[in-house]
Amino acid sequence: MAEVSANRQVSSSGFLLTMATEVPSPDPGQFVMVGLPEPGAFFLRRPFSVFDFQARRKRLSVYYSVAGPGTEVLSRVRPGEKLSLLGPLGRGFPESPRRLHVMVGGGRGGAPLAFLSRRARKGKRVLFLVGARTEEHVLPLERIRASKIFVATEDGSLGMRGTVLDLLENVVSSPDFDWAEAALYGCGPSALLRKLHAMAVKRRVPCFVSLEARMGCGLGACQGCAVRKSSGGFFLVCKEGPVVDSLSVDWQSYSEVR
Amino acid sequence: MTVHLGSLRLRNPLMLASGVAGYGHELGDVIDLGRVGAVVTKTLTLKPRQGNAPPRLAEVPSGLLNSIGLANVGSRAFISEHLDRLRNLDTRIIVSVGGFTVAEYAKLVLELEEVGGFDAYEVNISCPNVKAGGVNFGSTPGKAAGVVRALRSKTGRPLIVKLTPNVTDIPSVAVACESEGADALTVGNTFRAMAVDLDSRRPVLGATGGGLSGPAIKAMCMAKVWEVVSSVRTPVIACGGICSAGDALEYIVVGAAAFQVGSACFRDFRAPESILEGITEFCRRKGVRSVAELRGTLELPRT
Numbered sequence: 214m215a216e217v218s219a220n221r222q223v224s225s226s227g228f229l230l231t232m233a234t235e236v237p238s239p240d241p242g243q244f245v246m247v248g249l250p251e252p253g254a255f256f257l258r259r260p261f262s263v264f265d266f267q268a269r270r271k272r273l274s275v276y277y278s279v280a281g282p283g284t285e286v287l288s289r290v291r292p293g294e295k296l297s298l299l300g301p302l303g304r305g306f307p308e309s310p311r312r313l314h315v316m317v318g319g320g321r322g323g324a325p326l327a328f329l330s331r332r333a334r335k336g337k338r339v340l341f342l343v344g345a346r347t348e349e350h351v352l353p354l355e356r357i358r359a360s361k362i363f364v365a366t367e368d369g370s371l372g373m374r375g376t377v378l379d380l381l382e383n384v385v386s387s388p389d390f391d392w393a394e395a396a397l398y399g400c401g402p403s404a405l406l407r408k409l410h411a412m413a414v415k416r417r418v419p420c421f422v423s424l425e426a427r428m429g430c431g432l433g434a435c436q437g438c439a440v441r442k443s444s445g446g447f448f449l450v451c452k453e454g455p456v457v458d459s460l461s462v463d464w465q466s467y468s469e470v471r
Numbered sequence: 472m473t474v475h476l477g478s479l480r481l482r483n484p485l486m487l488a489s490g491v492a493g494y495g496h497e498l499g500d501v502i503d504l505g506r507v508g509a510v511v512t513k514t515l516t517l518k519p520r521q522g523n524a525p526p527r528l529a530e531v532p533s534g535l536l537n538s539i540g541l542a543n544v545g546s547r548a549f550i551s552e553h554l555d556r557l558r559n560l561d562t563r564i565i566v567s568v569g570g571f572t573v574a575e576y577a578k579l580v581l582e583l584e585e586v587g588g589f590d591a592y593e594v595n596i597s598c599p600n601v602k603a604g605g606v607n608f609g610s611t612p613g614k615a616a617g618v619v620r621a622l623r624s625k626t627g628r629p630l631i632v633k634l635t636p637n638v639t640d641i642p643s644v645a646v647a648c649e650s651e652g653a654d655a656l657t658v659g660n661t662f663r664a665m666a667v668d669l670d671s672r673r674p675v676l677g678a679t680g681g682g683l684s685g686p687a688i689k690a691m692c693m694a695k696v697w698e699v700v701s702s703v704r705t706p707v708i709a710c711g712g713i714c715s716a717g718d719a720l721e722y723i724v725v726g727a728a729a730f731q732v733g734s735a736c737f738r739d740f741r742a743p744e745s746i747l748e749g750i751t752e753f754c755r756r757k758g759v760r761s762v763a764e765l766r767g768t769l770e771l772p773r774t
Contacts, residue, residue, distance in 0.1 A: 256738035257530045427528040429737045434493035436542045437528035
């Protein structure tokens, strides 16, 4: 069990849940399974990517949005309450040897990328692209460490007006953008990831994406979080993901499921 | 807490249900398998199976809906890659077997008999019979009996048959399995169920329908266990929504000899441990010397 030290609303749709825990240090992109209160009604734990981990203070944070009755109950948890916590689990983001890391986060998908940005090695140039509906929905930008942060909102209330993909088109059309040095990292809605993958294929650059799936165990036992592979068959998001090479995903199937 | 299911002796009545513990090693870091009475593997079929289209899971109030679709590695990979590790676990290993024809069940059991290294079978008869238009073997006494008969002649190991609750007359299926030599009956598999996403007007599960487990089915499963224990002498293993020691003890009072824990592990992998501790505590408090003493002690009102 992990004691909740904070559970604050930090944007219109986003909450930052911080727990005191002894779990091993997570890699960016790994996830934890968090149990909800009212275990009778909501007995499945929910998977969340790690947003932050402070080893010294033994604090782990996740950034989530209220997407259904389970996360609604979670949003009402108060500091001092205890939640069951399992993790870190799964495979995180691999570090590309390329020098330019382009991180593209749509909505709450920015969370694992924010963690990744803070762990980027010296000598890497990080461009961080954030997309949200309005300024109020943007995740906490102060937790991102990047050479440059770009923001797009659908209503133009912060940064560029448009989607994060429009923003990406802008960024890559800059004359000093060097595809030969670039690697793409993405997390967010399936339509975003699918287009990011298409761009990576066209430009022949590596692209790593963090996927979402409904999970039962988080450990590869229940076979619940299967995603169709481009090469046929399925892989499990909890074991082979949540971060995978975008080439391995059957995007047609993934878009229909999400 | 020792219990006997035919010739199978378990150190305690708690078994991990098929599907929750994979092939044993997946949960090795989170559950001390040396504490549980037995582990039932994920259902194995002769050929590997990829499983159903996603999404395969949906949570409904107090329940878990799944349509995994018997995804498994198939007998060849199971024998070469998983059996050795399972063999080394300090608990009873029960291999769950499935098939789509009686011949497939039989061939699978013969292959497993050749290698050995496990303690019993649980026969999953909630599989569609492809030669009978996809009707589950478990849905009629005759088809269920056919599977048990075919396997009984192939193995001396204990045969536990896992019944489906999706029948109008579960005692008739139970009696048929008992008369063909089943050593124990698990009651039961998941209840047929469905969930709909109103925004998209689509079924939540990729396979449209699925099986419901978790606390939502406990009371329904209790009635099925009661019906079965009232009609056969074969030991019954209760499986349906057990999350606490109290849940397990209720089934034992109704007449179950042992019980299986499934979905509750996903909520908390310490569930098996806390259920066992709770049972010990209950017995101490009530001055009961063994779980067997409680079995079938349901007090019925006099009529």
